[in-house]
Amino acid sequence: MPELAFEDFTPGRVFDLGTIVIDHDEMIAFARRFDPQPFHLDERAGKESIFGQLAASGWFTSSLWMRAYVDAVLSRSTALGSPGGEEISWPAPVFAGDELHATLEILGARRSRSRPEMGLVTLGARLRRDGDVVYRATFTGMFGVRA
Amino acid sequence: MPELAFEDFTPGRVFDLGTIVIDHDEMIAFARRFDPQPFHLDERAGKESIFGQLAASGWFTSSLWMRAYVDAVLSRSTALGSPGGEEISWPAPVFAGDELHATLEILGARRSRSRPEMGLVTLGARLRRDGDVVYRATFTGMFGVRA
Secondary structure, rough: OOEHHHHHHOOOOOOEEEEEOOOOOHHHHHHHOOOOOOOHHHHHHHHHHHOOOOOOOOOHHHHHHHHHHHHHOOOHOEEEEEEEEEEEEEOOOOOOOOOEEEEEEEEEEEEOOOOEEEEEEEEEEEEEEEEEEEEEEEEEEEEEEOO | OOEOOHHHHHOEEEEEEEEEEOHHHHHEEEEEEOOOOHHOHHHHHHOOOOOOOOOOOHHHHHHHHHHHHHHHHHHHOOEEEEEEEEEEEEEOOOOOOOOOOEEEEEEEEEEEOOOEEEEEEEEEEEEOOOOOOEEEEEEEEEEEEEO
16 A cells, blocks of 8 residues: 555645756757747747746646656555646746745545545645745645555 | 737637647656656556556646647747636546647637736637547636737
8 A cells, every 4th residue: 555545635734845946958848849939948039028038838847846746745645647627827937947846735635426435635736936936736636545 | 910919819719729649659758757657657557547548647738739729829929928727627538649639719808907018818728539628728828919
């Protein structure tokens, strides 16, 4: 049995997912493949944009949070996947070299009625730079219950 | 002036973003870097999972839709970025080899009060496989208005 099951995701619990440093080359490579807008690719276009600087694609930021979540929580849990979420927000741009602190807060939890062997957990994702939130999302996670 | 400005994103308008085919190797490479859960990496773990098959990370699916949106719409628009969205959903798993049809529906549009040179557009993202929605998101896009 993995260490973390549905019962361990109690509302209010906060998981520290560690620190992420934004790698310039990977940030550009991601944008080139998935989000090739000028302000995600080019220094000058970034400077002239609303972001004031070459900025990361929000999807890169989201994906980096996901990796931190897998490493710190999901990999030692009964995770069964996610059907989605009800909020995803990038309140401030993310730049190359940024050090971001990742957390997960458990916002809610309920046993599935149709599938009693699992529970649905409402997950609050956050990335912060010097205390300011740069990524925020609210998702549902499905987790197996203890045997 | 780019072809598409705020004024062109009229509620009800639907943009066809074309077809995406899910590449097996890229799907695995993405999961290895950003979402290394067993059911995204390993055939057998996928078969034993709730998905019944090795399944794509939802973040890969989202990122592929984004690319189709950039190519078909944003690259010829006055796009200024996005602050986020209010819904993101993966109602069915996505598999290697899937052919997905991408669309964007304009759900709403309003001129910014604080920044009259731009408008905020509510965007409905969809990916469908044989008519069934496998990815759905609702986002806000910021676009420059016509001079």
